[in-house]
Amino acid sequence: xxxxxxxxxxxxxxxxxxxxxxxxxxxxxxxxxxxxxxxxxxxxxxxxxxxxxxxxxxxxxxxxxxxxxxxxxxxxxxxxxxxxxxxxxxxxxxxxxxxxxxxxxxxxxxxxxxxxxxxxxxxxxxxxxxxxxxxxxxxxxxxxxxxxxxxxxxxxxxxxxxxxxxxxxxxxxxxxxxxxxxxxxxxxxxxxxxxxxxxxxxxxxxxxxxxxxxxxxxxxxxxxxxxxxxxxxxxxxxxxxxxxxxxxxxxxxxxxxxxxxxxxxxxxxxxxxxxxxxxxxxxxxxxxxxxxxxxxxxxxxxxxxxxxxxxxxxxxxxxxxxxxxxxxxxxxxxxxxxxxxxxxxxxxxxxxxxxxxxxxxxxxxxxxxxxxxxxxxxxxxxxxxxxxxxxxxxxxxxxxxxxxxxxxxxxxxxxxxxxxxxxxxxxxxxxxxxxxxxxxxxxxxxxxxxxx
Amino acid sequence: xxxxxxxxxxxxxxxxxxxxxxxxxxxxxxxxxxxxxxxxxxxxxxxxxxxxxxxxxxxxxxxxxxxxxxxxxxxxxxxxxxxxxxxxxxxxxxxxxxxxxxxxxxxxxxxxxxxxxxxxxxxxxxxxxxxxxxxxxxxxxxxxxxxxxxxxxxxxxxxxxxxxxxxxxxxxxxxxxxxxxxxxxxxxxxxxxxxxxxxxxxxxxxxxxxxxxxxxxxxxxxxxxxxxxxxxxxxxxxxxxxxxxxxxxxxxxxxxxxxxxxxxxxxxxxxxxxxxxxxxxxxxxxxxxxxxxxxxxxxxxxxxxxxxxxxxxxxxxxxxxxxxxxxxxxxxxxxxxxxxxxxxxxxxxxxxxxxxxxxxxxxxxxxxxxxxxxxxxxxxxxxxxxxxxxxxxxxxxxxxxxxxxxxxxxxxxxxxxxxxxxxxxxxxxxxxxxxxxxxxxxxxxxxxxxxx
Numbered sequence: 001x002x003x004x005x006x007x008x009x010x011x012x013x014x015x016x017x018x019x020x021x022x023x024x025x026x027x028x029x030x031x032x033x034x035x036x037x038x039x040x041x042x043x044x045x046x047x048x049x050x051x052x053x054x055x056x057x058x059x060x061x062x063x064x065x066x067x068x069x070x071x072x073x074x075x076x077x078x079x080x081x082x083x084x085x086x087x088x089x090x091x092x093x094x095x096x097x098x099x100x101x102x103x104x105x106x107x108x109x110x111x112x113x114x115x116x117x118x119x120x121x122x123x124x125x126x127x128x129x130x131x132x133x134x135x136x137x138x139x140x141x142x143x144x145x146x147x148x149x150x151x152x153x154x155x156x157x158x159x160x161x162x163x164x165x166x167x168x169x170x171x172x173x174x175x176x177x178x179x180x181x182x183x184x185x186x187x188x189x190x191x192x193x194x195x196x197x198x199x200x201x202x203x204x205x206x207x208x209x210x211x212x213x214x215x216x217x218x219x220x221x222x223x224x225x226x227x228x229x230x231x232x233x234x235x236x237x238x239x240x241x242x243x244x245x246x247x248x249x250x251x252x253x254x255x256x257x258x259x260x261x262x263x264x265x266x267x268x269x270x271x272x273x274x275x276x277x278x279x280x281x282x283x284x285x286x287x288x289x290x291x292x293x294x295x296x297x298x299x300x301x302x303x304x305x306x307x308x309x310x311x312x313x314x315x316x317x318x319x320x321x322x323x324x325x326x327x328x329x330x331x332x333x334x335x336x337x338x339x340x341x342x343x344x345x346x347x348x349x350x351x352x353x354x355x356x357x358x359x360x361x362x363x364x365x366x367x368x369x370x371x372x373x374x375x376x377x378x379x380x381x382x383x384x385x386x387x388x389x390x391x392x393x394x395x396x397x398x399x400x401x402x403x404x405x406x407x408x409x410x411x412x413x414x415x416x417x418x419x420x421x422x423x424x425x426x427x428x429x430x431x432x433x434x435x436x437x438x439x440x441x442x443x444x445x446x447x448x449x450x451x452x
Numbered sequence: 453x454x455x456x457x458x459x460x461x462x463x464x465x466x467x468x469x470x471x472x473x474x475x476x477x478x479x480x481x482x483x484x485x486x487x488x489x490x491x492x493x494x495x496x497x498x499x500x501x502x503x504x505x506x507x508x509x510x511x512x513x514x515x516x517x518x519x520x521x522x523x524x525x526x527x528x529x530x531x532x533x534x535x536x537x538x539x540x541x542x543x544x545x546x547x548x549x550x551x552x553x554x555x556x557x558x559x560x561x562x563x564x565x566x567x568x569x570x571x572x573x574x575x576x577x578x579x580x581x582x583x584x585x586x587x588x589x590x591x592x593x594x595x596x597x598x599x600x601x602x603x604x605x606x607x608x609x610x611x612x613x614x615x616x617x618x619x620x621x622x623x624x625x626x627x628x629x630x631x632x633x634x635x636x637x638x639x640x641x642x643x644x645x646x647x648x649x650x651x652x653x654x655x656x657x658x659x660x661x662x663x664x665x666x667x668x669x670x671x672x673x674x675x676x677x678x679x680x681x682x683x684x685x686x687x688x689x690x691x692x693x694x695x696x697x698x699x700x701x702x703x704x705x706x707x708x709x710x711x712x713x714x715x716x717x718x719x720x721x722x723x724x725x726x727x728x729x730x731x732x733x734x735x736x737x738x739x740x741x742x743x744x745x746x747x748x749x750x751x752x753x754x755x756x757x758x759x760x761x762x763x764x765x766x767x768x769x770x771x772x773x774x775x776x777x778x779x780x781x782x783x784x785x786x787x788x789x790x791x792x793x794x795x796x797x798x799x800x801x802x803x804x805x806x807x808x809x810x811x812x813x814x815x816x817x818x819x820x821x822x823x824x825x826x827x828x829x830x831x832x833x834x835x836x837x838x839x840x841x842x843x844x845x846x847x848x849x850x851x852x853x854x855x856x857x858x859x860x861x862x863x864x865x866x867x868x869x870x871x872x873x874x875x876x877x878x879x880x881x882x883x884x885x886x887x888x889x890x891x892x893x894x895x896x897x898x899x900x901x902x903x904x
Contacts, residue, residue, distance in 0.1 A: 032765055036612065042805055043611045147766035152608060153601040159495045160488065160786035296772055299751045304768075313484055313783035314599035316756075317773035320748055321766065331765035334612030346800040353494055 012041050015341045016051035018084040020075050020100055021091035024326030025114060025142070025333065026053070027063050029088065032327075032334050034065060040334075044341040052078045056091075079104050086340050088333060089113040098123045105130045105138065110340040110349075112333055114142035120216035120232035128223075128352065137349045139336035144217045144224075145170050145305045147328035148321040149335070154224045154309070155351060161311040163225045165265040167448075170217040172303035172323045173201045173208040174240050174260040178288075179301045181248045182257060188243060200303055211239035211260065211286040218262035222284050225264060225309070228358035236285040236363035242442035243288055246403045247373040250414045251445075256290035257298040258445065263287075267361045281361035290371055290447040364423030368446035369398065371416050372425070374432055375440040378411040382437045386413060389435070393428040395420040410439060422446070464493050467793045468503035470536040472527050472552055473543035476778030477566060477594070477785065478505070479515050481540065484779075484786050486517065492786075496793040504530040508543075531556050538792050540785060541565040550575045557582045557590065562792040562801075564785055566594035572668035572684035580675075580804065589801045591788035596669045596676075597622050597757045599780035600773040601787070606676045606761070607803065613763040615677045617717040619900075622669040624755035624775045625653045625660035626692050626712040630740075631753045633700045634709060640695060652755055663691035663712065663738040670714035674736050677716060677761070680810035688737040688815035694894035695740055698855045699825040702866045703897075708742035709750040710897065715739075719813045733813035742823055742899040816875030820898035821850065823868055824877070826884055827892040830863035834889045838865060841887070845880040847872040862891060874898070 017033070019026055033040065033048055040048050053066065054075035062068065072078055079087055079100050087104040089111060091097045097118050104111045105127065118124060119140055131138035141151045145168065154163070169175050173195055180191035192209070195201035207213050215235040222230035240260050251258050266280040291298045296318045300306040305323025310316055322328035343349050376382045383402070390397055399416040406412075417425065425444040433441045469485070471478055485492065485500055492500050505518065506527035514520065524530055531539055531552050539556035541563060543549045549570050556563045557579065570576060571592055583590035593603045597620065606615070621627050625647055632643035644661070647653035659665050667687035674682035692712050703710050718732040743750045748770045752758040757775025762768055774780035795801050828834045835854070842849055851868040858864075869877065877896040885893045 028765070032612065036614070039614070040612065043803070147763075148769060149601075149605040149608075149610060153605060156601075156604060156608075156787065156791065158601060158783070158787060159790050160484065160492065161783050162488070162491070294753075296751065299748065301746075306770075311599075311783065313480070313779045313786075315774040315777070315780045317600060317771070318758075319769070319771050321769035325767070327765045328767045331610070331613050331763060334765075335608065335610060338611050339608060342803060346798065348798040348800055351495065351794060 013046045013345065014049050015044070015046040015085045015344065016049050016083050017337060018051045018078045018081065018087045019053045020078070020087065020089045020097070022053050022055045022062065022066060023090065025329045026090045027066055028326035028330035029090070029333055031065050032330055040338065044338040045345050046341050048337065048341065051081060051084045054078045075100055076103065080107065084109060085344060086337060087111045088337060089115055090333070091115070092117065094118055094121055094123065101127055102130065105134055105136055108134050108136055110137035110139070110344060112139045112336040112340055114140065114329060114333055116143040116213070116216040116220060119143055120219035122231055124231070125229050128355070132352050135349060137340045137343055139340055139350060140220070141336050142329045142332035144220050145307055146321065146323040146325065147332050148305060148307065148319045148323065149332070150307050150319050151224050153319060158309070158311060158314060159351065161314050163309060163311050165310040166221050166225050166263070166307060167297060168217065168221065168262040168305070168307040169259055169297060169300050170262045170305055170307065170323060171208055171214045171260060172305055173205065175300065175305070176200050176303045177209070178240060178243070178248070178258050178260065181243070181245055182252060185245060185249070187245050188241070209239050209241050211237045214260060214262045214286040218264055218284050218286055221262065222264045222282060222358060223355055226266070226282060227353055227355050228282055229355045230282070230284050230358050230360070234284060234360055238287040238443045240288050243445070244373050244412065244442060246412045246414050247371060247442060247445065250401055251290045251371060254290065254416070255293050256447065257293060258288055259291045259297060259300070261287065261289045267366070282358040283361040283363065283366060284358070285363050288443060288445045290445055292448065295448070364421070364426060366422045367419050368422060369417055369419050370425050371414065371445040371447060372429065373442035374413045374415070374438060375405050376411055376413060377437045377439065378405065378409050379437070383413065385435070385437065386432060389431050390415070390417070390428050393424045393431070395424050395428050405439070465498045465797065466501050467496070467498040467537045467796065468501050468535050469789060470503045470530045470533065470539045471505045472530070472539065472541045472549070474505050474507050474514065474518060475542065477781045478542045479518055480778035480782035481542070481785055483517050484782055492790065496790040497797050498793050500789065500793065503533060503536045506530050527552055528555065532559065536561060537796060538789060539563045540789060541567055542785070543567070544569065546570055546573055546575065550579070553579055554582065557586055557588055560586050560588055562589035562591070562796060564591045564788040564792055566592065566781060566785055568595040568665070568668040568672060571595055572671035574683055576683070577681050580807070584804050587801060589792045589795055591792055591802060592672070593788050594781045594784035596672050597759055598773065598775040598777065599784050600757060600759065600771045600775065601784070602759050602771050603676050605771060610761070610763060610766060611803065613766050615761060615763050617762040618673050618677050618715070618759060619749060620669065620673065620714040620757070620759040621711055621749060621752050622714045622757055622759065622775060623660055623666045623712060624757055625657065627752065627757070628652050628755045629661070630692060630695070630700070630710050630712065633695070633697055634704060637697060637701070639697045640693070661691050661693050663689045666712060666714045666738040670716055670736050670738055673714065674716045674734060674810060675807055678718070678734060679805055679807050680734055681807045682734070682736050682810050682812070686736060686812055690739040690895045692740050695897070696825050696864065696894060698864045698866050699823055699894060699897065702853055703742045703823060706742065706868070707745050708899065709745060710740055711743045711749060713739065713741045719818070721813070734810040735813040735815065735818060736810070737815050740895060740897045742897055744900065747900070816873070816878060818874045819871050820874060821869055821871050822877050823866065823897040823899060824881065825894035826865045826867070826890060827857050828863055828865060829889045829891065830857065830861050831889070835865065837887065837889065838884060841883050842867070842869070842880050845876045845883070847876050847880050857891070
């Protein structure tokens with residue numbers, strides 16, 4: 001790694017990087033670019049130089065390694081600065097991030113972003129098309145699973161591969177909560193409070209626990225792995241708020257772990273797996289699931305992320321790593337910055353195969369065995385009437401356990417159904433929720449089949 | 453995915469691919485190139501056309517999808533054919549593969565190979581330098597862990613990352629054998645016979661069970677992940693032939709799985725972890741190890757491969773998948789062919805950072821707790837004399853178990869040592885092997901520290 005400084009090598013070109021946003025990830029990126037200066041020259045072929053750092057609040061204190069003289073409140077002017085070669089967007093949210101990314105691409109500047117909300121919005125499709133039209137890179141390795149080199153693996157290494165199925169644990173907050181519930185027998189509220197106290201969950205945890213964050217990532221995965229344009233709003237989404245300790249313990253006794261999965265898979269229009277000759281429909285969904293303990297996803301614990309990919313020729317693959325955190329995410333962003341820089345110098349771009357709108361398969365048409373937890377008044381006849389509702393919807397019960405409920409006079413019933421149409425299970429749960437004797441109904445948690 | 457055939461798109465350029473070798477992987481590659489014709493045009497930007505298939509034996513029967521008219525026995529002429537754009541080498545072995553790859557690169561033709569032996573030989577360094585000099589790609593995703601997109605992840609996604617440690621289960625045969633020993637309590641010979649009957653082990657299994665295959669992969673990983681030139685012959689290598697069921701069962705009771713690991717890590721010259729400021733020395737080795745059950749590598753079972761990577765910023769990553777098999781390996785080769793084709797059309801190459809010779813750290817200087825199995829004559833005083841040998845070498849025993857030996861009058865002693873210098877443990881084992889009362893001495897199996 002000594003060639004760069006040797007007298008025979010010409011001085012590398014300078015590539016000026018504009019950074020939009022300087023939170024955890026941005027500050028970590030500034031640190032990496034400075035600390036790895038020499039290695040980056042070798043890897044990118046250019047001298048990476050920070051042109052400026054746009055922040056919302058100039059007066060906010062910054063870590064000491066962030067050069068204060070580079071801070072600016074005028075992000076648009078920074079993006080427009082003709083000396084800027086590459087734009088890194090780490091502000092998050094739809095606006096002003098969207099218009100800044102658009103302005104950069106319009107000016108022919110490659111953009112690196114970790115903004116999953118933007119990419120999975122309707123703007124995402126337009127921005128990708130714009131980048132393609134302008135012949136510049138729009139790279140987003142950090143948007144799906146933090147430091148895990150997933151997007152590039154799908155886009156490049158597996159480019160010759162027909163992907164059949166992607167199953168991801170792509171939200172560290174919910175995986176931490178579910179892990180605590182499984183390991184420590186903690187209740188949902190207790191595990192969430194612990195995640196919050198560790199900084200792993202926001203004060204308002206909705207985006208994580210309701211599955212919205214995972215849904216945006218599922219939409220991006222549908223694009224990268226399957227070549228389909230899917231927006232987060234198209235993703236059938238169920239979070240983990242209704243998961244209770246009784247269901248987690250029941251799953252454990254069945255030899256399963258409860259995980260929040262982002263699932264993207266080809267299914268035939270009739271609902272089964274799509275045949276190789278059939279592009280089929282795409283099922284894109286987020287929901288908690290019972291994962292068999294022998295499956296590699298079952299042992300992904302704590303705040304870690306993992307994405308399991310099934311390809312026609314490659315078979316089963318899994319990529320595992322840190323899905324969040326300033327430094328791991330900055331590492332993924334830096335990989336993209338190097339990529340964009342190399343492509344810029346070579347006058348090329350990362351491959352961007354054309355996308356087609358997906359024919360989405362309705363989640364209600366899938367079939368699965370399911371686990372369901374229901375909180376009821378603990379009095380005679382209630383179990384029978386609850387069971388009758390399952391039967392009325394054509395959902396057959398395979399096993400049931402009764403536990404004490406959270407309050408006196410209440411009971412918690414945990415059901416395992418036989419294979420059933422998910423729409424029928426939802427219908428069952430909706431009717432149960434309307435019953436007087438029913439206090440609360442948890443989500444339908446499908447049982448994933450097969451090990452690894 | 454319809455653009456390629458639309459009237460507004462110009463006809464894609466034809467890129468002619470020469471295939472050297474048509475065993476399992478080669479035949480699967482031919483099938484993939486034909487079956488995915490339309491998708492490949494979109495992904496590679498070119499029409500991939502097989503120019504010829506060089507085989508050693510023209511009379512050998514081939515699968516029906518292999519076009520007989522493309523077979524040739526003259527590999528050199530095929531490589532030299534001016535109409536050939538890309539060469540795929542799947543012959544294996546050092547020669548004639550080495551001279552054919554050299555001829556292709558010399559002629560400015562990109563080469564895709566899965567030949568780990570060639571890459572990890574002294575020729576590997578020359579071939580990489582030649583490719584660099586000629587400005588053409590030499591790609592080898594399939595050489596390390598089959599379908600797992602590892603090489604590209606290390607070379608591109610993690611290019612901004614300082615890698616501290618790579619731990620790989622990179623040989624499916626030995627992992628299958630160790631898994632059977634752990635799950636079924638099978639002995640080594642029995643598990644090996646099962647692997648052979650399933651086609652997972654060769655009739656002569658030496659290359660796998662002695663760790664030579666893993667050592668070649670460790671050498672390649674040292675280059676890709678750390679930028680150091682290491683040859684397979686530089687790798688300290690211990691296989692699994694001396695592992696017995698008693699040691700596997702003992703490890704299990706300690707909460708560990710026995711895995712054959714390829715390890716590449718930075719260590720300080722003094723032996724500890726290298727500090728960030730210190731390039732340190734590189735320890736490159738293959739040996740069985742006790743992996744804590746909570747570690748993601750511990751649940752990689754059967755013939756699967758996985759590579760665990762620790763980066764300074766990215767943290768812990770693991771990539772998991774099929775390490776062998778015709779179709780999975782062909783999938784990785786095809787990804788490289790697409791890459792080479794795109795680079796060819798764009799007039800660029802995959803990044804090839806310069807490599808430096810590694811300062812290798814002697815394996816004997818590392819320290820670890822170790823597990824050791826010793827077969828002895830079952831008579832009074834033997835245990836005491838065996839224990840004394842440990843003490844004489846400064847190796848302190850933490851735990852010991854005695855089991856019946858394979859034959860009457862023999863006993864098997866399984867020891868767990870405290871932290872010790874590996875050179876002292878080797879010295880102990882060498883002296884034990886010379887004792888009259890000792891029938892057989894297994895390898896020193898280090899205990900890996902920490903979970904995940």
